[in-house]
Amino acid sequence: MRCVVFDLDGTLADTSGDLIAAANFCFRDLGHGDLLDPTLDAATALRGARAMLRLGFERLGLDDAEEQIDAQYPTLIDAYGDNIDTHTVLYPGVREAVDRLKALDMKVAICTNKPEGLAETLMARLEFRDVFDALIGADTLPVRKPDPAPLFEAIDRSGGARTSAVLIGDTATDRNTARAAGIPSVLVTFGPGEEDVSDLEPEALLHHYDELDSVIEAVI
Missing domain, CATH: 3.40.50.1000 (HAD superfamily/HAD-like)
Known part of the structure; x- marks a missing residue:
């Protein structure tokens, strides 16, 4: 068949809007504000949670970006799950x-x-x-x-x-x-x-x- x-x-x-919102939740929680744009960064959102976190931390110029990604990944997933169909x-x-x-x-x-x-x-x-x-x-x-x-x-x-x-x-x-x-x-x-x-x-x-x-x- x-x-x-x-x-x-x-x-x-x-799904990019809700993914970006979840990533920005992490960045705000760390005191950085919204680092990703729902429109300009939509393509990155569709590459997954780690890609969004990596882009945001790269914009901050952090030396320990991969460690930060690992630490924030569970938070992003939880935030996304809580608001998965808003946008x-x-x-x-x-x-x-x-x-x-x-x-x-x-x-x-x-x-x-x-x-x-x-x-x-x-x-x-x-x-x-x-x-x-x-x-x-x-x-x-x-x-x-x-x-x-x-x-x-x-x-x-x-x-x-x-x-x-x-x-x-x-x-x-x-x-x-x-x-x-x-x-x-x-x-x-x-x-x-x-x-x-x-x-x-x-x-x-x-x-x-x-x-x-x-x-x-x-x-x-």
Whole structure:
């Protein structure tokens, strides 16, 4: 059975605002004020908690940045979990697009580098979890993307076939994961990432979720 696997942050939803807010909570708690900008630093937010902390501490010119990152990481995760859906929004048309895939008897799953518990909480808060057949997070397995194992696990748990699967993502991590797994990738062009995803040479680009059906038909 055909299977469509989605990344979460920057692919299904723009989560950058809540991620930036959690990082800035840490910086304010340390007396530094807000070091990250919700708009200008959105791409860094989608690279994860440590990337945001690293950027902020680099702006302060700290010599012990890595130690500070390790110390503040749990605080950031807690702050994010407490306010995980304040600013987060699903991308236009995504609910309807996933419903259409299900109506075509395709399996749908999520494979994200967000911790599984946070991903489950966010999708439940967005009232968008139940439609997905499986969800694999950064800590579900001992490895995370771009290792192909989490992608394979998402496909297997959903009941889909590895030979008829595609990964929808927004970054080089997603493209490299799909390449390592030997399956096609589709990269969205509407996320806040800094890179031109067309340079990553995915099998297809997705400009709006209204186009998802035809894009999927072209690659699997």
